[in-house]
Amino acid sequence: MTEKTNGEERVENLIIVGGGPAGYTAALYAARAELEPLVIEGFQWGGQLQNTTDVENYPGYQEGVMGPEMMNDFRAQAERFGARFITDDATEVELTDGGVHTVKVGKDTHRARAVILSMGAEPKRLGIPGEIELGGRGVSTCGVCDGAFFKGEDVVVIGGGDSAMEDSIFVSKFAKNLKIVHRRDEFRASKIMQERARNKENIEFVTPYVPVEFVAGDDGKIARIRVQHAETGEQSELEAGGAFVAIGHRPRSELVEGQVDLDDEGYVVVDEPSTKTKLAGVFAVGDLVDHTYRQAVTAAGSGTKGALDAEWYLRDMPPDPEEHWGTNTGAIVEAVEAS
DSSP states (O other): OOOEETTEEOEEEEEEEOOSHHHHHHHHHHHHTTOOOEEEOOTTTTGGGGGOOEEOSSTTOTTOEEHHHHHHHHHHHHHHTTOEEEOSOOOEEEOOSSSOEEEEETTEEEEEEEEEEOOOEEEOOOOOTTTTTTBTTTEESOHHHHGGGGTTOEEEEEOSSHHHHHHHHHHTTTOSEEEEEOSSSSOSSOHHHHHHHHTSTTEEEETTEEEEEEEEOTTSSEEEEEEEETTTOOEEEEEOSEEEEOSOEEEOOGGGBTTBOBOTTSOBOOOTTSOBOSSTTEEEOGGGTOSSOOOHHHHHHHHHHHHHHHHHHHHHSOOOTTSOOOSSHHHHHHHHHHO
16 A cells, blocks of 8 residues: 555655665665655565675675675665665556656555666576576676686686676686687677687687586585587586676666666666666666676666765755655755755
8 A cells, every 4th residue: 555644645755666786875875865765675685796695896895795794784774864675576667757656566556756766687597407506606697796716717608798708808817717608609799809808828719519507516516517519419518616607687677668768788778977767757777777887886886876866856846835745855845945
């Protein structure tokens, strides 16, 4: 049911859809601005970092931190300043252009004057045995994040695009030997990225092969990858102390498809350097808009921008005094009138 205040339906100042680094940082900034943000953080709150083990490249954690612990820290800090959370998935979003927006969670309906979209993106999966089970045990989807953990190891990177080449070039700094496995002899990666990878002495191309299974060793970590020749069907095994699946990401934009502009890959289009979408009062942040970096720290920075953009939007477009807009919007109106 929609929350009611003084017998009227409550309209929030701000709803944030998604609860990863971008969403939680947006919630922190919005809460400190006394917007009382409502965060629909999702049933699997915390984003991709909830499935990450050691994080060693986020500033401030000099000894490193477990991904879930870091997300809990982000969440708790936002909650300290008044952010509220619904730990369930948004099931429907109805956006307007400058009006009141609606976010549904099952049978419950929530309304707000501004919305920050922060649903993130998820790595595409191969869907083969061992991929999920060995996640965090040698199988990764981020070379920049985890490459340094595989110093002196034999490593395999799976994919044929620029992401696979970029991961391979970065991880090759640490790996003893690195094999790029791709199902075709031709690659989607740009020529310059292919050449950079081929010029690395410890990188080898293995084509046309398809991975069919990640195999664990006695210690429960990845030890081998079973691959199959794409033409003959013959199978063989590659020794691997680490494996990176680099076949792209899928932005989780299906909730807003047809309402905001999406690019050819499904990422939400914003008016950079801002986080504004084509709809007034609707902002998008984090991996939902980021093709390139996809790091926790860049997502957090994007969340900061989204919260500031939303705050300025609410400040500059005060609500109709005859409507009920939530508990603290009056303070915003007073600040505008005094400025």
